[in-house]
Every structure is written in C-alpha cells, then in structure tokens.
Amino acid sequence: MAAGGYTGRILRVQLGEGNFKVDKLPLEWIRDYIGGDGFAAKLLYEEVPAGCDPLGSHNKLIMSTGPITGTLWPMSGRTVFVSKAAQTGIWGESHVGGFIGPELKYAGYDMLVIEGQSDKPVYVLIEDSNLQILDAGKFWGMKTHEVTAAIKKEHTDPDIQIAAVGPAGERKVRFSSLIINNARAAGRTGMGAVLGAKNVKAIAIRGHGAVEVSDHEAFTTLAKAAHMRVRTNPQAQEMGKWGTWILTAVKQEIGELPTYNHRTGVFSGWEKLSGDYIRPRYTISDRACFGCSLGCKKMNYVREGPFAGTLGEGPEYEGLMAFGSGLGIADYPTTLKANQICNRYGMDTISAGATIGFAFEAFENGLITTKDTGGLQLEWGDSQAVIKLLEMIGKREGFGDILAEGSRAAAERLGRGTEQYAIHVKGLEVSGQDGRTHRSIALGHATGARGADHLRSLVVVDQLGYEKVAADRWGADKLPEIIDPYTEKYKATAVVESENAYCIRDTLIVCWYSVSWPPIFWMNDFADMLPLATGEKSFGDVKNLTRIAERQVTLKRLFNAREGITRADDNLPRRFTHDPMPEGPGKGQTVDLEPMLDDYYRLRGWDLETGLPTEKKIRSLSLEWTKKYAPSH
Amino acid sequence: MQVRSPEVVRLPSQLTVDYTKCTGCRICELACSAKHEGRFQPSLARLKIIRYDDLGIDIPNVCGPCEEAPCVEVCPVYAMRRDPISKMVFLDHDKCILCKSCVGACVNGVILLDTTEMRIIKCDHCGGDPECVKVCPTGAIQYGPISSATTFERHGKVASYLREIEHSAETQQSDGAS
Numbered sequence: 001m002a003a004g005g006y007t008g009r010i011l012r013v014q015l016g017e018g019n020f021k022v023d024k025l026p027l028e029w030i031r032d033y034i035g036g037d038g039f040a041a042k043l044l045y046e047e048v049p050a051g052c053d054p055l056g057s058h059n060k061l062i063m064s065t066g067p068i069t070g071t072l073w074p075m076s077g078r079t080v081f082v083s084k085a086a087q088t089g090i091w092g093e094s095h096v097g098g099f100i101g102p103e104l105k106y107a108g109y110d111m112l113v114i115e116g117q118s119d120k121p122v123y124v125l126i127e128d129s130n131l132q133i134l135d136a137g138k139f140w141g142m143k144t145h146e147v148t149a150a151i152k153k154e155h156t157d158p159d160i161q162i163a164a165v166g167p168a169g170e171r172k173v174r175f176s177s178l179i180i181n182n183a184r185a186a187g188r189t190g191m192g193a194v195l196g197a198k199n200v201k202a203i204a205i206r207g208h209g210a211v212e213v214s215d216h217e218a219f220t221t222l223a224k225a226a227h228m229r230v231r232t233n234p235q236a237q238e239m240g241k242w243g244t245w246i247l248t249a250v251k252q253e254i255g256e257l258p259t260y261n262h263r264t265g266v267f268s269g270w271e272k273l274s275g276d277y278i279r280p281r282y283t284i285s286d287r288a289c290f291g292c293s294l295g296c297k298k299m300n301y302v303r304e305g306p307f308a309g310t311l312g313e314g315p316e317y318e319g320l321m322a323f324g325s326g327l328g329i330a331d332y333p334t335t336l337k338a339n340q341i342c343n344r345y346g347m348d349t350i351s352a353g354a355t356i357g358f359a360f361e362a363f364e365n366g367l368i369t370t371k372d373t374g375g376l377q378l379e380w381g382d383s384q385a386v387i388k389l390l391e392m393i394g395k396r397e398g399f400g401d402i403l404a405e406g407s408r409a410a411a412e413r414l415g416r417g418t419e420q421y422a423i424h425v426k427g428l429e430v431s432g433q434d435g436r437t438h439r440s441i442a443l444g445h446a447t448g449a450r451g452a453d454h455l456r457s458l459v460v461v462d463q464l465g466y467e468k469v470a471a472d473r474w475g476a477d478k479l480p481e482i483i484d485p486y487t488e489k490y491k492a493t494a495v496v497e498s499e500n501a502y503c504i505r506d507t508l509i510v511c512w513y514s515v516s517w518p519p520i521f522w523m524n525d526f527a528d529m530l531p532l533a534t535g536e537k538s539f540g541d542v543k544n545l546t547r548i549a550e551r552q553v554t555l556k557r558l559f560n561a562r563e564g565i566t567r568a569d570d571n572l573p574r575r576f577t578h579d580p581m582p583e584g585p586g587k588g589q590t591v592d593l594e595p596m597l598d599d600y601y602r603l604r605g606w607d608l609e610t611g612l613p614t615e616k617k618i619r620s621l622s623l624e625w626t627k628k629y630a631p632s633h
Numbered sequence: 634m635q636v637r638s639p640e641v642v643r644l645p646s647q648l649t650v651d652y653t654k655c656t657g658c659r660i661c662e663l664a665c666s667a668k669h670e671g672r673f674q675p676s677l678a679r680l681k682i683i684r685y686d687d688l689g690i691d692i693p694n695v696c697g698p699c700e701e702a703p704c705v706e707v708c709p710v711y712a713m714r715r716d717p718i719s720k721m722v723f724l725d726h727d728k729c730i731l732c733k734s735c736v737g738a739c740v741n742g743v744i745l746l747d748t749t750e751m752r753i754i755k756c757d758h759c760g761g762d763p764e765c766v767k768v769c770p771t772g773a774i775q776y777g778p779i780s781s782a783t784t785f786e787r788h789g790k791v792a793s794y795l796r797e798i799e800h801s802a803e804t805q806q807s808d809g810a811s
C-alpha cells in the first residue's frame with residue numbers, strides 16, 4: 001500500500017497489444033495531487049500528446065478514484081473519467097456516481113487507463129486479478145441497458161459494475177456518454193465516443209478486496225459523525241426528498257431557469273417540472289449512490305399518456321431544463337422519456353437538449369427549414385419532435401447526423417448565421433444556469449477547463465442567501481456585493497475559492513451535493529479527514545490543500561493552452577453579454593465578462609493578456625515538469 | 634431412529650427490514666465490514682444489499698428473522714448454535730469444520746466463506762447492538778422484537794411490486810418503446 005486509502009496500483013489496458021499492465025502509483029503523485037481528478041490530469045498531460053485526435057489511438061481514457069473512494073466517508077462513491085474530449089478537443093472530464101469507483105478500488109486499482117485501439121469490438125473484464133479483453137461482437141449495437149444485462153448474465157454475477165457505450169458512442173456522437181449500470185452517466189464531453197472509437201463496448205468491474213485507511217478507528221468515527229451531519233442537515237433532507245428537482249422552483253424564482261434555448265430565465269410551465277408536482281405523481285422509489293446518506297436519485301414510472309410504461313431514473317434538474325424549459329416543454333413524462341433515450345443510446349442530456357434547442361431556434365428564425373430536417377417541423381414544446389430527433393441523433397440518421405456533432409460544429413456545417421443560436425463555450429453546451437441573473441456562473445462558464453461547466457466552480461452561496469457562509473468564507477467586508485447576483489464585483493474571489501474547494505472534492509472524490517448545495521463540508525473538513533485516511537500529514541493544512549487545488553486548476557489550464565486555448569476562448573455566447581434578460585426578476589441584466597476575467601486571472605496568477613499561467617506561477621506550483629511535454633514547434 | 638424436529642423459538646430481538654425504505658446506499662455493508670474486519674470491504678459484510686437497477690428497488694438481506702434456523706439445523710457438528718438467552722444464532726469457530734453446509738442453507742444468503750482466511754463469516758447481531766441499524770440513514774433496517782407476520786408481509790410486498798413492474802415492462806415492450 002502506498003499510503004492509507006490507496007491501493008497503490010494503476011491498471012493499464014493496452015488494446016493494441018491485447019495486454020494488461022499494472023504500474024505502481026508514483027508516491028509523489030499523492031503528495032502533489034491527492035488523487036481522482038488530480039492524478040488523471042497529471043497522467044493525461046504526460047501521456048496524451050498535444051494536437052492528437054481525440055478519437056485516435058493516441059488518446060487515452062482514464063478512470064480515476066481517490067483515497068477515500070470505497071470508504072465510509074459520506075458520498076464518496078464517485079469516480080471520474082478523463083480524456084482529451086471528443087466533443088471539444090480540449091480537457092475532458094466527467095464525474096459519475098453509482099458504485100463503479102469503489103468496485104475498482106476493491107478490485108485493487110486506484111486508476112484504470114485504456115490505451116490504444118482495438119481492431120475489433122471488445123469489452124474489458126476486471127475481476128480482481130482476473131483480467132480479460134473479451135470479444136464484444138455480439139454486444140455491438142446494443143443499447144446500454146441491454147449490454148449491461150447481457151454481461152451480468154454472461155458472468156452470472158449481478159454485482160458486476162458496468163460502464164457501457166451505447167449506439168451513440170459506437171457512432172462517435174460527439175456528446176456521447178458512458179452509462180454505468182443503466183442510469184448513472186459520465187455524461188459530458190463525449191467519453192462514449194472516446195471509448196467507442198477504441199472499439200470498446202464496455203468496462204466490467206468486480207472487486208472483492210478492501211480499502212484500508214491509515215487510522216481506521218479515528219477515520220470511521222469521523223465518517224460516522226459526518227454522516228450524521230448529512231442526515232440532520234435540513235436542506236440535505238429536502239434534497240433527499242425531492243432530488244435535484246428542488247432546483248426548478250428556486251431557479252424560476254430567481255429568474256435563472258433557462259428557457260427556449262437560454263433566451264429567457266423564466267418559464268410559464270415551470271410548475272409541472274418541479275419536485276412538488278413530479279414526486280407524488282411519478283416517483284416510485286428513492287435511491288442513492290454508494291455510501292450516500294442523502295439519496296437524491298429517484299425511480300419514476302409513467303402510468304398514462306403517450307409515454308405510459310416508461311420506467312426509469314431521472315432526469316436530474318439539468319435534464320428537466322434541457323428537455324423541459326429549454327425546449328418549452330411543460331411535461332415531466334417527456335423529460336423522463338428523453339432522459340431514458342439518452343441513457344440507452346449513451347448521450348449527454350445537457351448537450352443533446354441544447355443542440356436540439358439550437359435547431360429549434362434556428363428553425364423558428366427561418367435559418368433552417370424542413371429541407372434540412374428531412375421534413376420534420378421543429379417547434380417549441382413539441383415532445384414528439386424531441387423524441388424523434390434524439391433517436392435520429394443516436395443513430396446518426398438524416399438531420400440527426402448533423403446534430404450529433406454538437407451545436408458548435410452543427411452551426412459550422414449549416415452556416416447561414418445559425419451560430420448565434422449555438423449556446424456553448426469552447427464547444428460544450430451551456431448547462432442550466434444563466435450568468436445574466438447569476439453573475440458568478442458567467443465567469444465559471446467562461447473559464448471552466450472543459451467548457452461551459454456548472455460543476456467545477458459554480459457558486460451557490462452568493463445566490464441563495466447564505467450570507468453568513470459568505471462572510472465566513474470571503475470576509476464580511478465583501479458583503480453585500482459578493483452575494484449580489486447582479487454585480488460583477490468580487491465574483492472572481494467567490495469563483496476561485498469555490499473552484500479550489502471543488503478541486504479537492506474532485507480528488508477525493510466526493511459528491512457535489514456534499515459540498516455545495518447545501519454547503520455541508522468544505523476545505524477544513526477535508527483537512528480534518530484526509531490525514532486520518534492517508535497518513536499524509538500535509539493534507540491537514542488548508543493552505544496546502546489550496547495550493548494543491550491551484551496546481552490542479554493550472555495544470556488543466558496548461559493542458560488546454562497546449563491545445564491552443566487562450567483568453568480569447570474564455571468567452572460567452574453573445575446572448576449572455578449582449579441580449580438583456582427579457583423578463584423576470586433579472587429583467588434587463590447582461591454580463592460584463594471582461595472585468596471578472598481580469599480579476600480571475602489576477603487571483604490565479606495567470607497573464608492578463610493571454611490568460612495563460614505565468615512563469616512565476618508555474619514555478620511556484622512546481623509545475624516546471626510540464627515543459628518537458630510541451631509541443632515541439 | 635429419531636428424526637430431529639426443527640427447533641422453533643420465539644425471538645426476542647431481531648433485525649428486520651423494510652425494503653421500501655432502502656436506497657441501496659450500502660452504508661450498512663461498509664459499516665459492518667468496518668466494525669468486524671477493521672477495513673472497508675463490503676464483500677465480507679455480514680449482510681448484503683441486492684440492487685435491482687433496472688427496477689429501482691434495493692433489498693437488504695440480513696441474518697434472520699429465522700424462527701427455524703436452517704443453518705443451525707444443517708450444521709453437522711453443532712458449531713452453529715442458538716444462544717440460549719438472546720436466541721441469536723452464533724457460530725462457534727473452534728468447532729466449525731468448514732463443511733460449508735450453512736452457506737448454502739441460509740435462506741437469506743448471508744453466510745459467507747472467506748476463501749482468503751478460510752473461515753465462515755456470519756452476522757452476530759453485533760452482540761445485540763447492531764452497527765448496520767445505527768448507520769442506516771432511512772430506517773430500512775431495524776432491531777427489535779417482531780411478529781412473524783411482518784416477515785411474510787415483507788415478502789408479499791416484494792412479490793406484488795415485482796408483478797407491477799413486470800406488467801409495465803410488458804406494456805413497454807409491446808409498445809416497441811426504446
């Protein structure tokens with residue numbers, strides 16, 4: 001064992017050779033990167049060359065866990081997939097809950113790296129030390145739930161955890177996802193296409209081993225107390241009851257519920273997309289990811305109407321937004337059905353919904369017609385058109401083949417000024433927030449390493465009236481501006497500090513809902529826990545954790561810089577900077593991005609003009625090693 | 634020759650399960666292995682959560698309640714016995730000959746053979762203070778006296794739920810839905 005919590009081993013699957021290789025986890029990685037996202041960033045930077053094709057054999061798919069993955073710490077069942085992104089060609093990462101991360105640890109590995117390319121369809125079986133690359137010819141073409149059931153049956157083990165590529169990933173739909181055991185999605189940036197391009201249909205993992213922390217008694221006591229904090233937190237209890245659907249009403253109230261492809265922030269049909277409406281009518285059971293005492297997952301069943309018989313988990317708030325308000329649809333069953341199609345084909349709900357929204361708006365404005373769509377009328381609120389388009393995208397049929405490229409590339413292909421309706425940053429479609437009525441997320445969307453990201457730096461404390469938390473974290477002197485959603489002032493401070501804490505969250509790896517909303521755990525809690533888990537004393541210092549977080553953010557930035565990203569790419573769709581919010585509480589608001597960017601770069605120690613990390617910063621974060629891997633031009 | 638009739642006992646306190654409350658979080662498995670093995674290893678937990686991801690149900694399998702305990706009945710060497718006072722079934726490791734009969738006989742499938750250390754693993758109800766009950770966030774596992782009716786009701790509920798799901802799966806298929 002390397003240090004407490006880790007297995008100390010990296011498993012490599014070399015598809016070209018048909019081999020497996022087990023490497024030792026370098027000890028210095030632990031000290032400098034902790035785990036999870038951090039390990040993956042280090043490995044990706046070193047091993048995936050600049051400029052390579054994300055769908056080529058040089059790209060790698062990394063699955064990474066952290067020191068507490070598989071332990072009793074609340075909500076620590078999450079894992080991350082990292083790759084050069086199929087959708088954007090830059091840094092790609094996608095986190096997922098469920099049980100597959102712990103299973104990898106129990107099998108004896110901290111990380112899994114899939115390298116090279118297979119010349120025929122295969123799936124990878126990892127069962128402790130039984131490692132096999134198996135023929136997947138008979139599984140090719142299957143939807144994710146079908147291949148998941150088939151593999152479990154083949155190995156007569158219902159507890160195998162499976163990350164599956166669906167038909168969308170096989171066809172390299174740019175926003176295709178990996179689906180874990182039917183309904184957990186590593187959704188964003190196109191991980192399905194990366195694996196599909198490698199001819200891998202699924203990764204099947206089963207482990208029987210243990211995770212051992214450094215100080216078992218003290219860690220377990222702290223973890224149990226931490227669970228009690230989750231169980232007794234009133235907002236966590238609400239989240240457990242309503243899931244992320246609780247956000248619909250909140251977002252509507254503050255005028256930040258993206259509607260009609262982000263044109264506006266209020267939706268007249270919001271009530272039918274709210275937890276209050278959905279739960280009593282459709283929810284049949286509450287479920288949770290590994291080690292989670294909150295349990296935000298809901299199993300739902302539609303009893304009547306056009307989608308009667310649909311049984312499935314989800315969608316999350318983001319899916320309600322993407323297929324509901326975003327497309328003008330005030331109907332929960334449509335969103336459940338759309339979500340299920342996305343899960344079965346293996347597609348990201350946010351990007352799928354936004355790309356369809358792009359098409360709807362371009363159609364509405366006459367920039368595309370039925371000639372482009374193959375006769376399909378595209379109209380806001382038309383459920384059947386959405387369902388039809390999703391299947392066409394998943395199969396890359398007709399117009400679906402163009403939309404399968406994502407909104408940015410689709411707009412490039414279609415031309416005619418359609419790009420004004422492609423609501424993305426760096427090629428990744430904007431998630432369910434709006435910077436006009438929540439200024440800090442504008443900065444987050446613009447600077448996120450993977451594009452318009454709502455999970456790496458989204459501040460919620462500034463928006464939902466957590467005045468005291470804000471004062472504690474950022475200083476009372478910055479109130480009230482720092483919690484005023486309509487001003488740019490101090491927003492970089494809130495974004496940087498939150499991004500740092502989330503970085504540590506993503507190295508552990510714990511769920512967003514244990515740190516953010518409600519804000520239960522923060523840096524100091526991780527500093528209390530990590531030394532007990534790992535035995536690494538330096539993790540007990542918040543300042544050191546902050547430095548590790550800064551290192552991680554800067555390393556991802558350097559990865560993107562190597563692919564040509566600069567300040568000019570840290571932008572927003574014109575919609576947010578030029579079109580005032582048309583209605584609702586934030587009527588008239590627009591985003592003034594540049595001053596926030598200046599503040600952000602200053603705080604990060606990046607150059608104001610280029611937006612790239614300065615020499616001084618690179619040195620102070622001990623990232624000089626990155627130079628060795630710079631492109632040779 | 635006299636056939637031993639199964640011993641039926643009244644159970645003072647038992648683990649009881651309400652699967653409708655279970656979220657499948659497996660905190661109970663973690664806590665059980667943490668307490669008894671000193672590490673986090675659900676594969677050695679003395680209870681098991683069966684997750685049906687396609688149906689959205691999670692069913693905790695725990696030791697008991699067994700008024701007739703097959704593991705006791707089947708054990709050839711009386712290694713598996715009932716505590717005369719608590720009535721809890723416990724395993725006397727010194728007597729066990731590792732014949733594995735109890736592993737197959739357990740109605741809940743929660744007796745395990747640990748192939749690494751070659752020993753039988755079985756719930757001991759934490760000596761009357763069950764860890765899994767304390768950590769379960771939903772109250773899906775409880776500890777206390779029960780009437781046998783609850784047990785039957787539990788299985789009845791599962792069966793009717795499964796029937797409804799099966800029915801809906803059929804409807805879905807005949808719709809040709811994706």
Ligand code: SF4
Pocket residue numbers: 075097098287288289290292293294295296297511512513514
């Ligand atoms: S809060 Fe929800 S997403 Fe997070 S770990 Fe719990 S069940 Fe999973």
Ligand code: SF4
Pocket residue numbers: 704707708709710711712713724728729730731732733734735736753
């Ligand atoms: S394995 Fe041991 S306890 Fe189980 S039936 Fe055989 S002898 Fe008895």
Ligand code: SF4
Pocket residue numbers: 648664665666668669678679680695696755756757758759762763764765766
């Ligand atoms: S009662 Fe104790 S030994 Fe039995 S399953 Fe629960 S935690 Fe494990």
Ligand code: SF4
Pocket residue numbers: 654655656657658659660661662682691693768769770771772773774
């Ligand atoms: S802790 Fe409770 S809710 Fe979680 S899996 Fe165990 S029985 Fe179910």
